[in-house]
Amino acid sequence: MMPMDQKVNFYSFTLEDLQEYLKKYGKEKFRAQQIYKWVYESRVTNIEEMSNLSKDLRAELKNLISFEMPPVLKHLVSVDGTQKFLFDVKDGNTVEAVVIPSDDRLTLCISSEIGCNMACKFCFTGKQKLKRRLTADEIVGQFMQVHDSLQKEGLGRRISNIVFMGMGEPLDNSDEVFKSIDVIHSPWGINLSLKKITVSTSGIIPEMYKVANAKVRLAVSLNAYNDEVRSQVMPINKKYPLKDLLEECKRYYRATGEKITMEYVLLKGITDQIEHARQVVKLLKDVPCKINIIPFNEHPGSDYERPSDETVQAFHTEAMRLGAQVLLRRTMGRDIFAACGQLATKIDHPERMDISNSKIGGTHVRSFSHRQPSI
Numbered sequence: 001m002m003p004m005d006q007k008v009n010f011y012s013f014t015l016e017d018l019q020e021y022l023k024k025y026g027k028e029k030f031r032a033q034q035i036y037k038w039v040y041e042s043r044v045t046n047i048e049e050m051s052n053l054s055k056d057l058r059a060e061l062k063n064l065i066s067f068e069m070p071p072v073l074k075h076l077v078s079v080d081g082t083q084k085f086l087f088d089v090k091d092g093n094t095v096e097a098v099v100i101p102s103d104d105r106l107t108l109c110i111s112s113e114i115g116c117n118m119a120c121k122f123c124f125t126g127k128q129k130l131k132r133r134l135t136a137d138e139i140v141g142q143f144m145q146v147h148d149s150l151q152k153e154g155l156g157r158r159i160s161n162i163v164f165m166g167m168g169e170p171l172d173n174s175d176e177v178f179k180s181i182d183v184i185h186s187p188w189g190i191n192l193s194l195k196k197i198t199v200s201t202s203g204i205i206p207e208m209y210k211v212a213n214a215k216v217r218l219a220v221s222l223n224a225y226n227d228e229v230r231s232q233v234m235p236i237n238k239k240y241p242l243k244d245l246l247e248e249c250k251r252y253y254r255a256t257g258e259k260i261t262m263e264y265v266l267l268k269g270i271t272d273q274i275e276h277a278r279q280v281v282k283l284l285k286d287v288p289c290k291i292n293i294i295p296f297n298e299h300p301g302s303d304y305e306r307p308s309d310e311t312v313q314a315f316h317t318e319a320m321r322l323g324a325q326v327l328l329r330r331t332m333g334r335d336i337f338a339a340c341g342q343l344a345t346k347i348d349h350p351e352r353m354d355i356s357n358s359k360i361g362g363t364h365v366r367s368f369s370h371r372q373p374s375i
């Protein structure tokens with residue numbers, strides 16, 4: 001029997017990869033679809049139970065394929081229904097995924113890297129240098145763990161949308177990210193529509209065409225109204241400045257017909273003034289987009305402050321008055337450090353924050369620990 005570490009992780013296989021892989025062992029193509037359906041539709045990962053495969057094939061596959069997913073170390077549920085999952089991605093590293101409920105959707109915010117080299121000044125992940133890029137099976141594994149957990153809840157809720165807005169820069173790990181999208185999109189698997197998948201980038205211009213090619217939605221972390229401020233808060237802007245970035249956004253629109261989501265973090269005194277709203281609307285005047293404003297979420301050691309609700313409201317109102325399509329993103333999961341920019345590679349902040357003075361509710365956080373016996 002082959003040793004475990006030579007097995008290939010099933011969750012890294014696109015349907016095509018699996019067909020190729022089985023072909024190498026002289027197996028028919030349609031077997032790949034059968035196995036995909038067992039795993040993704042029926043959630044059967046015990047090869048012995050895949051009853052439409054021959055006994056011999058099952059015996060062979062058992063030695064070739066593993067179905068390992070990153071173990072869930074921690075599962076926290078916020079007062080607002082947001083759930084945070086902490087995954088073990090080996091060598092003492094962890095990544096997080098967050099499930100955000102709203103009226104008509106259940107969005108999974110997923111991680112693509114352990115840490116991030118882009119070093120954006122306002123971002124907690126950016127304070128932790130890149131340790132490693134995640135593999136496609138680790139990305140798909142996060143999805144499946146959350147999927148399984150929702151199934152176990154028994155409320156009939158399924159993930160309806162994915163945003164690559166967790167830890168890491170997805171376009172710094174594009175091969176594995178787009179492979180994971182292929183898997184999650186496959187009609188023989190999870191069958192999530194491409195329109196429900198959003199890749200968010202700090203603006204790695206040479207990789208952005210891949211978002212259009214994959215036919216998924218594009219979000220760009222704009223976060224400033226001119227180059228000077230953007231370079232100050234997002235060092236990547238020195239390499240890929242706004243003019244080129246916005247040109248690339250227009251190219252994406254021409255290729256897909258889809259508007260871009262511009263994320264704009266409001267940093268007190270730095271990007272949150274009425275005048276800044278005017279400048280950002282002007283900057284984006286010929287870029288087909290909607291602006292998503294996100295009040296800064298504090299984290300340990302952060303250099304910035306969150307603007308007051310009044311300032312946020314005034315910014316929102318002014319941008320709308322000028323004709324921009326602008327959304328104020330409700331902060332979710334702040335009490336469990338699951339909000340944008342609060343995710344960490346290690347648990348080095350308190351698990352819960354007292355937000356009882358805040359508008360978003362009390363501190364009743366349910367906590368589950370799913371520590372696996374193997375760790």
Ligand code: SAH
Nearest residue numbers: 123165169200201202221263296297340341
């Ligand atoms: N690396 C990608 C995706 C992950 S970051 C990117 O930068 O687009 C996801 C979003 O969180 C970004 O839009 C970023 O601007 C925002 N963000 C980061 N830190 C934040 C913080 N402390 N408060 C609010 N939003 C933050």
Ligand code: SF4
Nearest residue numbers: 116118120123126202
């Ligand atoms: Fe990385 Fe995005 Fe955070 Fe910037 S905002 S440091 S690109 S994760």
